[in-house]
Each structure stands twice: as structure tokens, then as C-alpha cells.
Amino acid sequence: MAIRHLISLDDLTDVDLQSLVTRGAEFASGAPTSGRPLAETVTGIYFRKTSTRTRTAFSAGALRLGAQIIAYNGADLQINTGETSEDTGRVLSRMLDTLVARTAGDPAELRVWAAQDRMSVVNAMSEDEHPTQGLTDLTTLLRHFGQLSGLRVLYVGEGNNTAAALALGLTRFPGTELELRTPPGYGLTADIRRRAETWAAAHGSMLRERHDMTDLPADVDAIYTTRWQTTGTSKPDPDWRRIFAPFQVTEALWQDSPKAVFLHDLPAHRGEEVTAEVLDGPRSIAFDQAENKMHSAMAVLEWCRVGVVAAAGGHL
Missing domain, CATH: 3.40.50.1370 (Aspartate/ornithine carbamoyltransferase)
Incomplete structure (x- = not known):
């Protein structure tokens, strides 16, 4: 199955949007996962700006789904010493399975990182949309x-x-x-x-x-x-x-x-x-x-790598 990215809600089909919402509600209701669907994967958590809920939600969600995580703050990567954002994205895509990123800036940077077929990219807040x-x-x-x-x-x-x-x-x-x-x-x-x-x-x-x-x-x-x-x-x-x-x-x-x-x-x-x-x-x-932010994060992480398990028939 091809990897998926979440940069904007505009990018989702109606079925994907409904399924992600339904799946988040299922996780919130205690629905079990099918084993550990993200086992043997690594999720990068990269936040240039402060975060309590979103960073914790994706970190805890990835761990609950079986992934390992690597966390970066805004000063950790070589972008700060002059490496281009494009080169940083190319390197990360060869080592990570998913990158959850809060840039609080232009979403075009996230789309550049998503222009490959190895690593899923999740927008954890850009300037224009959350x-x-x-x-x-x-x-x-x-x-x-x-x-x-x-x-x-x-x-x-x-x-x-x-x-x-x-x-x-x-x-x-x-x-x-x-x-x-x-x-x-x-x-x-x-x-x-x-x-x-x-x-x-x-x-x-x-x-x-x-x-x-x-x-x-x-x-x-x-x-x-x-x-x-x-x-x-x-x-x-x-x-x-x-x-x-x-x-x-x-x-x-x-x-x-x-x-x-x-x-x-x-x-x-x-x-x-x-x-x-x-x-x-x-x-x-x-x-x-x-609290539901963690359940929604789990739905997004699962969807990015293995697809949505829930079937949201019709309109919610």
C-alpha cells in the first residue's frame, strides 16, 4: 500500500475524512488495534514551536501503535547551520517512516518533504492550517x-x-x-x-x-x-x-x-x-x-502507513 501524507484537510477524499474521524472515535472508545500496526517503524516528531497536546498526542499515539520515536526540537537539525530544508527532508525520508512536523510556517515546505514515496509527512500545524x-x-x-x-x-x-x-x-x-x-x-x-x-x-x-x-x-x-x-x-x-x-x-x-x-x-x-x-x-x-487529540493522532498515523481499518459508510 502506498504511503499517505496529511498536509491539508483539502487533500483528503470524503471517504478518507470520514474514516479518519470514525477511527479516532473508535480509538477513543477503547477499540483495540489489530496487533501493533506500526511495529518496526520509526516516527520522527519535529517541532520548531512549542507544543503540549499535539506533540504528546503523536508521541504517545505512535508508541501505543508499536512505533519507535525520535524527537527533535527547533534547534536540533542542521537547517540551523545552513543545510537546505530540501536536503534535510531527503535525508530524513531515508531513515524515518513517518515525520510529524510543526513548522508554523509556509506549508510548501511540508509539501517539498512529502515529494517522495518513502516517508509519510504529517502537518502538525503550519501557518495557514492545523x-x-x-x-x-x-x-x-x-x-x-x-x-x-x-x-x-x-x-x-x-x-x-x-x-x-x-x-x-x-x-x-x-x-x-x-x-x-x-x-x-x-x-x-x-x-x-x-x-x-x-x-x-x-x-x-x-x-x-x-x-x-x-x-x-x-x-x-x-x-x-x-x-x-x-x-x-x-x-x-x-x-x-x-x-x-x-x-x-x-x-x-x-x-x-x-x-x-x-x-x-x-x-x-x-x-x-x-x-x-x-x-x-x-x-x-x-x-x-x-484527550481526543491522541486518538485522532493514532488514526492519522495508522492511515498514513497501513490504511484506515474503520469503514465510515455514508455520511456521519
Whole structure:
């Protein structure tokens, strides 16, 4: 079986996307693996930027599936002494079976590393998209609600790489509605919005984005936010906190959506993007979401090397 790469959710077929989400939910429910499917393989974990959840999820997931791991931080490789990224990728592909990489930069670098047939490459967050977070979010929603089709999600905050992955993933499930409320000047990029709208049109879902907090949708199933200071980025406007302030997630958002659950990709800054009452309250499933990152990581690692075991028939 040919190896697979995960650089963007856009690269996945509908069947692959559904299968990865289903498989992540199976792992989360305690479904056994078929032996140790990644035995005799080596997974490289390369993070140029800080990470708690994603790095731990892929490290623990690889070990649970039988792989050995080699971990690198941003200062370890000879890229820092002048070796080209292309040469580094060529060398790693001759020694590793899978490379999980957080560059927080241009995804084109990951695609260069993926231009070979020896080593799978997994995007653990680039500047434009966080695809494994998107899979985690879909797995979390599937586990909680039992289905994805027809879910209504309100996303509040910056249109960052997490928001991009959510937009590119959720819109591929029929009847879903994703409403994004992003600060002026900090919304989805035009390219991500165009791609997500294309998926929405093809799958009978809906994507809307506004830059204010008035006339919010009622009876949503989930309210989602991320921290305002995304890893590896900075705000060009020195007055950005004033612009972001109206987009804080507080208890007031549940007035018209009393049954909604709360999601956050973490880490969280209580008192900035979300209040402690929400994050630590009974509606929050943010820490279940964090745990699901490992289960989604296992689904991705398995899919990259041996294919998906789960069969996601029809739409979720």
C-alpha cells in the first residue's frame, strides 16, 4: 500500500475524512488495534514551536501503535547551520517512516518533504492550517453528539489556522452550519474561505462569517474559541486587544443556546478569550477534546502507513 501524507484537510477524499474521524472515535472508545500496526517503524516528531497536546498526542499515539520515536526540537537539525530544508527532508525520508512536523510556517515546505514515496509527512500545524486539530474537533463532536450531519457550530475569535481547519472539515458534512464571528481584520483568509465555501456548496452545508457580535445565531450545538495569541504569530496592530475584547466567550453566549457545549483547542488564557466560568464549567468538553487529540493522532498515523481499518459508510 502506498504511503499517505496529511498536509491539508483539502487533500483528503470524503471517504478518507470520514474514516479518519470514525477511527479516532473508535480509538477513543477503547477499540483495540489489530496487533501493533506500526511495529518496526520509526516516527520522527519535529517541532520548531512549542507544543503540549499535539506533540504528546503523536508521541504517545505512535508508541501505543508499536512505533519507535525520535524527537527533535527547533534547534536540533542542521537547517540551523545552513543545510537546505530540501536536503534535510531527503535525508530524513531515508531513515524515518513517518515525520510529524510543526513548522508554523509556509506549508510548501511540508509539501517539498512529502515529494517522495518513502516517508509519510504529517502537518502538525503550519501557518495557514492545523489539520490534525480539525480532525480532533470533528472526532470530539462525533463522540458527543453521535453524528456530525446537521450540527450547528458558532466559532468566536481569530480566523487562525484552527478556524481554517474547522472550516475545511465541518463544511464537508451535510446540513452542518458553521458561523464564524471574527474580529475586523482577523478573519479567515480569502483562500481558506473560498475553499471552505466550495466544500459547503458541494455538501449542502453552510459557512457564514461576520466581524461583530450582534444577532448571534440561537440554538447552536457548540460554541468554540481559541486563544488570541496563536503559536508562532504576532498581531500587527498594537491596539489589537481592544479589537478582540468584544469577542470574549462568556456565560452570556449561552442565553440563546442553553444546550450548547464549549470547545477550546487549548492552551487557554482565562480572562482573555474565555472566562474561567465557561472553560471550567459543566458545558465545557475542552479537556475531553484535548484527550481526543491522541486518538485522532493514532488514526492519522495508522492511515498514513497501513490504511484506515474503520469503514465510515455514508455520511456521519
